[in-house]
Amino acid sequence: MAVITAPENEKATAKSAPVRGRKRRVRPIVLNLIALAIGMVIWNVGAALAMIGDLPGPGDVASRTGEMIGDGQLFENAWASLQRVFLGFLIGNAVAIPIGFLMGWYPVARGLLEPYIQFFRTIPPLAIIPLAIVLMGIGETPKVFVIFIAAFMATVVAAFQGVTNVDRTLVNAARVLGASDGVIFLKVVMPASVPFLLVGMRIGLGSAWATVVAAEIMGAESGVGQSMMQAQTYYDMPTIVVGVITIGVIGLVMDRLLLLAERRLTGWQETR
Amino acid sequence: MNSKISFQNVTKTFDLKDSVFTALDDVSLEIEDQEFVTVVGPSGCGKSTLMGMAAGLVTPDGGQVEVDGAPVTGPGPERGVIFQQYALFPWLTVRGNVEFGLKLAGLSAEERRKRAEQAIDLVGLTDFADALPKTLSGGMKQRCAIARAYAVDPEVLLMDEPFGALDALTRVQLQDQLLDTWTQQKRTVMFITHDVDEAVYLARRVIVMAARPGRIFRIIDVDLPYPRTEEMRLSPEFAQLRNEVWHAVYHQDEPQDAVAA
Ligand SMILES: Nc1ncnc2c1ncn2[C@@H]1O[C@H](COP(=O)(O)OP(=O)(O)O)[C@@H](O)[C@H]1O
Ligand SMILES: [Mg+2]
Numbered sequence: 001m002a003v004i005t006a007p008e009n010e011k012a013t014a015k016s017a018p019v020r021g022r023k024r025r026v027r028p029i030v031l032n033l034i035a036l037a038i039g040m041v042i043w044n045v046g047a048a049l050a051m052i053g054d055l056p057g058p059g060d061v062a063s064r065t066g067e068m069i070g071d072g073q074l075f076e077n078a079w080a081s082l083q084r085v086f087l088g089f090l091i092g093n094a095v096a097i098p099i100g101f102l103m104g105w106y107p108v109a110r111g112l113l114e115p116y117i118q119f120f121r122t123i124p125p126l127a128i129i130p131l132a133i134v135l136m137g138i139g140e141t142p143k144v145f146v147i148f149i150a151a152f153m154a155t156v157v158a159a160f161q162g163v164t165n166v167d168r169t170l171v172n173a174a175r176v177l178g179a180s181d182g183v184i185f186l187k188v189v190m191p192a193s194v195p196f197l198l199v200g201m202r203i204g205l206g207s208a209w210a211t212v213v214a215a216e217i218m219g220a221e222s223g224v225g226q227s228m229m230q231a232q233t234y235y236d237m238p239t240i241v242v243g244v245i246t247i248g249v250i251g252l253v254m255d256r257l258l259l260l261a262e263r264r265l266t267g268w269q270e271t272r
Numbered sequence: 273m274n275s276k277i278s279f280q281n282v283t284k285t286f287d288l289k290d291s292v293f294t295a296l297d298d299v300s301l302e303i304e305d306q307e308f309v310t311v312v313g314p315s316g317c318g319k320s321t322l323m324g325m326a327a328g329l330v331t332p333d334g335g336q337v338e339v340d341g342a343p344v345t346g347p348g349p350e351r352g353v354i355f356q357q358y359a360l361f362p363w364l365t366v367r368g369n370v371e372f373g374l375k376l377a378g379l380s381a382e383e384r385r386k387r388a389e390q391a392i393d394l395v396g397l398t399d400f401a402d403a404l405p406k407t408l409s410g411g412m413k414q415r416c417a418i419a420r421a422y423a424v425d426p427e428v429l430l431m432d433e434p435f436g437a438l439d440a441l442t443r444v445q446l447q448d449q450l451l452d453t454w455t456q457q458k459r460t461v462m463f464i465t466h467d468v469d470e471a472v473y474l475a476r477r478v479i480v481m482a483a484r485p486g487r488i489f490r491i492i493d494v495d496l497p498y499p500r501t502e503e504m505r506l507s508p509e510f511a512q513l514r515n516e517v518w519h520a521v522y523h524q525d526e527p528q529d530a531v532a533a
Contacts, residue, residue: 176328177349
């Protein structure tokens with residue numbers, strides 16, 4: 001009996017739960033700030049006592065960050081890396097979405113492409129770098145190429161899964177209203193795949209960002225990874241740490257932006 | 273004969289791993305224009321398969337299905353289907369869902385809006401026209417699905433256990449509402465249910481099916497006039513019919529005229 005009446009009760013429970021929870025819980029942001037402060041103290045003490053070699057303290061890193069912002073270096077490095085990521089990510093998704101949809105929609109396409117996708121999926125994009133450099137030289141092309149691979153792999157699988165997971169009854173509901181295959185694809189399959197696509201894109205962007213930095217460390221004219229590599233040869237510890245923090249902050253911001261897009265574009269989903 | 277839907281010796285089999293399963297075995301059934309029939313029977317007896325053939329979603333292996341005298345070759349907007357799982361497009365609002373079929377029919381935006389508003393009003397969802405399905409209760413979702421089917425004004429309504437997942441109160445409300453709209457605008461309705469009460473209350477004829485193989489077991493005429501009322505639902509005649517259908521559904525291996533007398 002409880003099962004039958006459940007739909008009518010859904011709203012009531014969903015509304016009352018957070019109200020009860022909020023009173024007991026400490027605000028997460030407060031805990032986050034406390035954690036940050038403790039981390040700073042540990043870092044400071046650790047650096048002062050020289051516990052981990054010559055690790056620079058927060059003060060050194062902060063002043064180096066100021067310098068690097070002042071002379072535009074930080075922005076220049078970040079922009080160089082971001083440009084590569086955006087280019088590779090855009091091309092990767094532009095190619096992956098149609099191919100993934102094709103694989104999900106046509107069993108023949110799936111049969112032909114899936115072995116390759118499954119195989120290349122297991123190879124970390126970084127492992128392609130040596131090959132890409134030999135084949136494409138040391139310019140921008142091999143770097144953008146490996147980022148393309150990283151973004152492509154994540155999205156192609158997501159698009160494919162999105163199509164194969166579309167609820168059959170939704171497809172039938174559209175068919176009985178007179179929808180042709182083309183309309184079903186555009187108006188049912190594509191919107192139903194959006195949540196899968198966005199998850200794939202988030203994974204792809206994270207993987208692309210990790211890949212670009214590594215690619216720059218292996219050799220580049222510019223970029224965050226390159227600046228860290230250069231600092232290493234001069235034993236310039238603060239610059240290396242500034243690089244590490246920059247990578248983290250940019251990665252986090254990009255992830256949050258896509259998460260925001262995900263929330264806005266897939267708000268129609270039933271909460272599970 | 274004035275048949276709207278005609279099943280002629282239809283057969284459907286499914287190939288299983290090492291056997292062939294007969295879902296429907298030589299089923300013949302004529303449904304008249306503007307008739308309301310309900311289909312009951314044990315789970316797995318082929319009710320959905322039979323309806324799927326009329327909808328054009330399932331192809332028979334043998335025999336023929338005709339609507340208006342023409343063989344069914346695929347789905348079409350003149351045959352509206354309502355599914356048990358609501359099957360609303362979750363990314364569209366109530367209005368968007370109801371307009372979906374109207375858009376496919378090539379109606380102008382203005383005409384679409386008008387027709388959608390009428391259908392939404394008919395099922396009492398006017399205040400929720402701009403709500404997403406996830407914010408609706410089960411009963412409201414099914415109302416929306418009904419509005420979506422009504423909007424394109426189909427001559428035939430095929431309903432597969434549409435109220436099966438709803439609570440008893442909502443179910444009774446939607447039954448009355450369905451009969452109301454059906455009396456105002458007569459369509460041919462084929463309605464699957466597993467609820468014997470519902471089967472008798474709605475139908476002019478109750479088709480009782482049997483399983484293994486799926487076939488028509490008995491057809492019981494419901495000699496109660498429309499409009500159906502609450503008094504009728506509680507009347508001895510209704511109880512008698514309900515017993516008869518119950519017996520036909522749950523005691524298929526016993527002699528059938530035992531309770532009928
Ligand atoms: N696509 C399919 N493949 C194999 N068996 C199926 C398929 N569709 C239906 N069946 C079988 O056919 C029988 C009738 O199914 P269905 O028409 O859904 O029954 P009902 O709606 O009466 O419960 C069931 O036993 C079901 O398992
Ligand atoms: Mg069924």
